[in-house]
Amino acid sequence: MRTFNNAIVYLSCIFIALIYGCDYESYDGPLTLDIQLTCAEASDLANTAFDNFSNSNSSNLEENCLAYKAALEEQLVACPEAFDQISEQINDLNNCEYDSFFQVDFDNETFLSIDAEAHIGNGQLTITGKRENEEFVIILYETTEGTYQLGTTDADGNMNTASYFPDSASNESWVSVNDGNEIMGEITVSEINYTNLSISGTFNFTGVNNNETKSFTNGVFINIPLTKDNEFFALFDGQEYIDSSIAGFLINNETTVVIIIFSEIDNTNMDFTLDVNTTPGTYSLRLIPELPRAGFTANRDFYYYADGTLTITAHNPEAKFIMGTFEFIAELEIATPQSYTITEGHFCINYGQ
16 A cells, blocks of 8 residues: 555656646646537537528628538537538538529528529519529519519519529429519619629518418528620610610730621611720720720711710620710711710620620
8 A cells, every 4th residue: 555655646746847847838728628519509500600601791701601611510520310411511512612692591491502693684683593403583673773572563564573493393383473462572682793793682572382372581692693685775866876786796816895886777886996904984085096996887988986985884804794884976077967976875795705
């Protein structure tokens, strides 16, 4: 027994010597133990991280996505019985290597799509979110930022709608339409970014299917890729210029953009020429060698040079999309008449396609 006690004293002395030796630095911080979370605790953390992810904006989307992914990975360890489901959620995040998403809650679950897109054409905005065979489609007869009602008919007979298709290959759907007079939801288009060609907003609606209803809440779409049809408008000596075709293309080894708007009514056309690297801003249109330039062809014999301004409001050379406004006087002294006045002009053009 004495031998055992001596051994304890000896070991204690060694321990004290190690603690107070010259090379030892005391630890002032808290003692951290590696304690595994319970499944309930890990699930709560994942839900909180998901709420943050759901409320993301363009500035914190990636950060919140990575935090949500880390929380799911902790949940995966704590809840092995839900391994397949949680693994699928992690895979759906695509390593957070994206900057847009579309999601909405229904049936106590969340639909999250990283395969979403939007398109503006024919006075209509269409937003689509897809996940495997499931699909959401929102159709608005509005193409600007704002808040709009779903399910009611406007003065022109148009109705904004939101629809959910559980299987896009079937005819089953939940649509925000009741009798055409009842508001069945709302969508807010918070941002249309023509420079980055993206759109963001929120929505909610009640879907109807064979007299049954389903609520779709907390809908959000952030930085959804946006495309837009060609569009042109101008007043020509006070009258609307009726275009028949719009063409945009690249010349000079793709360093120069040329836009031509042709009218079959009077066999005339307008044209714009600018450098492919032209940035948003206001530019003078003059009869000078520098770009940008513009002009008006009255017939095959007379070309009128533009004297006025061109304002580029958005230009995405990578997507080959340009948007702007303009006004100018098209002048040619040797012709009759000597000038034409072009006002209230604006265009959105996809070139080089």
